[in-house]
């Protein structure tokens with residue numbers, strides 16, 4: 520069995536080789552100064568670990584599409600035996616396009632419209648309603664017909680917050696689900712099961728990042744206790760499924776996976792000893808813990824300078840691709856390794872550097888006063904643990920294009936091979952996304968001066 524440190528060593532070796540090979544092949548360089556790299560072997564290893572941790576319990580593992588909404592990656596996940604959790608019409612269509620059968624998709628979202636609910640019900644897609652108004656909509660759409668797929672209700676166990684407010688979804692005032700500790704709310708959920716035979720699942724997702732395992736397990740315990748209560752009061756087997764969400768935190772300090780899925784399962788067994796006794800179909804929805812450590816953003820250092828005594832390296836990796844990390848640097852510290860212009864690990868005396876991104880916004884720094892070997896133009900920086908909520912979560916600030924993303928694998932002979940996952944966005948696409956097909960709509964006259972062709 521591979522140990523944690525073996526896995527960390529493999530990850531590092533494969534990633535260093537991928538950076539060097541990307542430079543050698545020109546996937547990263549003067550004309551493509553920013554690139555996303557996905558460790559395909561690592562990703563498949565993580566998926567295998569997830570399945571092994573919950574085995575032999577028959578658990579369905581849906582990955583959260585929003586963490587890495589890239590069609591080839593989603594297709595790979597479908598092949599690897601994962602289900603898919605989606606939270607918008609775009610993610611739902613993407614999951615279908617990536618080859619997920621409707622029965623392997625779970626649709627969560629706090630804002631499903633009537634049309635979206637009709638689509639999901641017509642296609643037999645499982646969904647979790649967020650609130651009682653949505654429950655009434657689904658009831659009206661079903662009009663007495665049996666459920667075409669498992670239908671659940673999201674509850675907020677209000678167990679409290681983790682260390683990151685914006686990713687804590689089980690606080691007393693979180694915007695998600697029915698808050699169980701509010702006056703009369705638990706009774707109302709029990710009543711909903713009594714009234715609606717189509718309702719068979721309870722869903723909870725305590726939070727992402729910064730939530731300690733006991734807090735997550737406490738949320739699952741509350742959902743389980745509610746299921747037990749419904750089954751005791753309304754009738755046996757009224758709740759048949761428990762969707763326990765995702766939220767496993769990720770270690771941003773080094774290459775090891777900690778906490779592990781196995782540690783979380785042990786915590787769940789402690790908190791809810793009967794969770795795995797087979798009475799409930801279990802569904803998980805991990806996102807960050809599957810993707811984060813298997814992705815790298817790599818950039819060329821374009822310029823270096825010294826300002827106020829501080830070394831600054833200006834790179835192409837900023838808030839446009841590390842959107843969530845850059846908005847809260849204290850919650851998402853980014854590990855950075857430096858390589859020379861040939862992609863070889865850089866050594867030598869270190870100096871504190873600020874690593875700047877390309878955005879015209881002063882907070883666009885991926886690291887502040889970070890000790891790195893003295894950087895020069897043309898060097899390469901690899902920003903680690905950036906495989907979740909970044910490669911597919913571009914922010915079009917400054918009309919910067921989305922970079923290309925490549926998957927990499929290591930052959931038995933130790934060679935790195937690349938597969939394209941998403942091409943870089945072209946300047947023409949950037950313009951179209953900014954409305955150039957309607958340029959004259961506010962001034963019904965073509966521009967007086969012919970522009971320079973963008974392509």
Ligand SMILES: *Cc1c(COP(=O)(O)O)cnc(C)c1O
Nearest residue numbers: 583724727765766804805806807
């Ligand atoms: C985002 C989300 C997840 C995944 O959360 P991670 O922290 O990435 O594991 C799972 N379920 C729901 C409902 C979500 O919104």
